[in-house]
Amino acid sequence: MAVQAAAGTPADTVGVSLGPAAALSCRECGERTPLGPVFACEACFGPLEIAYDFPGGDTEGLRKRIEAGPDNIWRYAPLLPVPEDVAAKPNTNPGFTKLVRADRLARELGVTGSLHIKDDSGNPTHSFKDRVVAIAVEAARAFGFTTLSCSSTGNLAGAVGAAAARAGLRSCVFIPHDLEQGKVVMAAVYGGELVGIEGNYDDVNRFCSELIGDPAGEGWGFVNVNLRPYYAEGSKTLAYEICEQLGWRLPDQLVVPIASGSQLTKIDKGLKELIALGLVEDRPYRIFGAQAEGCSPVSRAFKDGHDVVRPVRPDTIAKSLAIGNPADGPYVLDIARRTGGAVEDVDDPRIVDAIKLLARTEGIFAETAGGVTVGVTKKLIEEGRLDPALTTVVLNTGDGLKTLDAVAPTTGPTAVIRPNLDSFREAGLAS
Ligand SMILES: Cc1ncc(COP(=O)(O)O)c(C=O)c1O
Numbered sequence: 001m002a003v004q005a006a007a008g009t010p011a012d013t014v015g016v017s018l019g020p021a022a023a024l025s026c027r028e029c030g031e032r033t034p035l036g037p038v039f040a041c042e043a044c045f046g047p048l049e050i051a052y053d054f055p056g057g058d059t060e061g062l063r064k065r066i067e068a069g070p071d072n073i074w075r076y077a078p079l080l081p082v083p084e085d086v087a088a089k090p091n092t093n094p095g096f097t098k099l100v101r102a103d104r105l106a107r108e109l110g111v112t113g114s115l116h117i118k119d120d121s122g123n124p125t126h127s128f129k130d131r132v133v134a135i136a137v138e139a140a141r142a143f144g145f146t147t148l149s150c151s152s153t154g155n156l157a158g159a160v161g162a163a164a165a166r167a168g169l170r171s172c173v174f175i176p177h178d179l180e181q182g183k184v185v186m187a188a189v190y191g192g193e194l195v196g197i198e199g200n201y202d203d204v205n206r207f208c209s210e211l212i213g214d215p216a217g218e219g220w221g222f223v224n225v226n227l228r229p230y231y232a233e234g235s236k237t238l239a240y241e242i243c244e245q246l247g248w249r250l251p252d253q254l255v256v257p258i259a260s261g262s263q264l265t266k267i268d269k270g271l272k273e274l275i276a277l278g279l280v281e282d283r284p285y286r287i288f289g290a291q292a293e294g295c296s297p298v299s300r301a302f303k304d305g306h307d308v309v310r311p312v313r314p315d316t317i318a319k320s321l322a323i324g325n326p327a328d329g330p331y332v333l334d335i336a337r338r339t340g341g342a343v344e345d346v347d348d349p350r351i352v353d354a355i356k357l358l359a360r361t362e363g364i365f366a367e368t369a370g371g372v373t374v375g376v377t378k379k380l381i382e383e384g385r386l387d388p389a390l391t392t393v394v395l396n397t398g399d400g401l402k403t404l405d406a407v408a409p410t411t412g413p414t415a416v417i418r419p420n421l422d423s424f425r426e427a428g429l430a431s
C-alpha cells in the first residue's frame, strides 16, 4: 500500500531503518504501513503504532545485554524504534529513574504488601515526557525534520525544548496560555519558540493538526502528532524499568495517570512484550487509571460502562492531565477492564492532600499528576478495590516544583519567631 505522507513532510521519509521497528500497524484494523511520519491508518483512520521484529530465542542473552547497558532508556534499545548507535548521539538520556520502596506511605494507607513509587520526577526536565521525546527525536532525525514541535499541557513543552537544544534542532512548542509558571519557565528557558494559545489543550491540539496539514508546517516534526507512533513507544520504558527494578518480575497492580491515555496503553504494551520475550513470568497484573475529577472523561465512561469517551471541558488544578478529549481513552477502558483494574478520579482538595501525604511520608514532592495517582490509590484502597496485600507500583510522573501554585496556598512556615531562644521555647519548638 502506498503511504500518503502528510503535507509538510520532508521528501524520502518512507523506508528508514529504526532498529527492531518493522512497520506501522493500525490499532483498529491491523493494516500495515511502512515506517514514516504518519499517524493515522489510510484504510480506517485508526491510530498507527509500531510493529516489531524482535530478536527471538536468546532470552538470557537479551537480559544480559540490557543489564550491561547504560543507566538510561537506551539499555532497552533492542526493544525500541531507534537506531543501534542511539546511545552515542547527543540527547537528554532520560530514564532509569528510582523505584522507591514506600513503606511509610504503605503504613498510612494500610498496605500490607509492598508499595513502590516509580519516581519520574528525576528525569532531565523533571517529568516522564523526556522518555517519549527522546524516541521522537530519533524519528525526527530519521525523517529529516528540522523543527521539533508539540502541543503540550506543559511538561512536554519543556522536554521538547531541552531535547531539541541538545540535538541541535529548532523548536517551536504550543501550550495553553494559562499554565503554571513553573511549566512556562521550563518550556522557555531552553531558548526555542514558545507559543501560548488562547484556549485549552484541546484547542491547542486542534491548531497543531491544522498546521501539519498546511505548507506552513513544512519540515515540522510534532512529537505527539505526526511522530506520535514513535513518541508513544517511549512510555514502554516505564514498564521495562519497573519490571527490571523488581528483579524481572511483573508488579501485581499499577496506578497510572491519564491525560491522553497514551502512557497507560504503552505501559500495558511494554508488559506484554516482556512476557512474550520471556523476560518476566506470565502472571496476571491489574492496571488502574487515575484522573482528576475536574477532567475525568475516561473515569466517567468506565463507571457508566460505556465504550465511548465523551469529551469534557477541563477544570482542575491538575493541568498536566487536563485533556478533555483523550485520544487513547477507549484503549484505556479496554485495558482497565481486561486486566481487572479500574479508572477512578479524585477532586482537587484530595490531590493537594495526596501531594502532601507523599511528601510527608516518603520525602517525594510530586506535581499534581502524582497527587492524582496517590489520591486515587488511597481512594481505591479505602473502597477495597486495590488489594493491599499485593505488590503495587504508583507512578509519580512529574516534579512538584513545577506546580508550586497548587500547594502554595496551604503551605508555609509552621511558626514565625523572633531570633532568640525564649521565642523559640515560647513557640513550643523545644524537644
Ligand atoms: C506529569 C504528567 N503525567 C502524566 C501525563 C499523562 O500522559 P498521557 O497523555 O500519556 O496520558 C502527562 C501528560 O501530559 C503529564 O504531564
Ligand SMILES: [Zn+2]
Residues within 6 Å of the ligand: 026, 027, 028, 029, 030, 031, 041, 042, 043, 044, 045, 046
Ligand atoms: Zn485501520
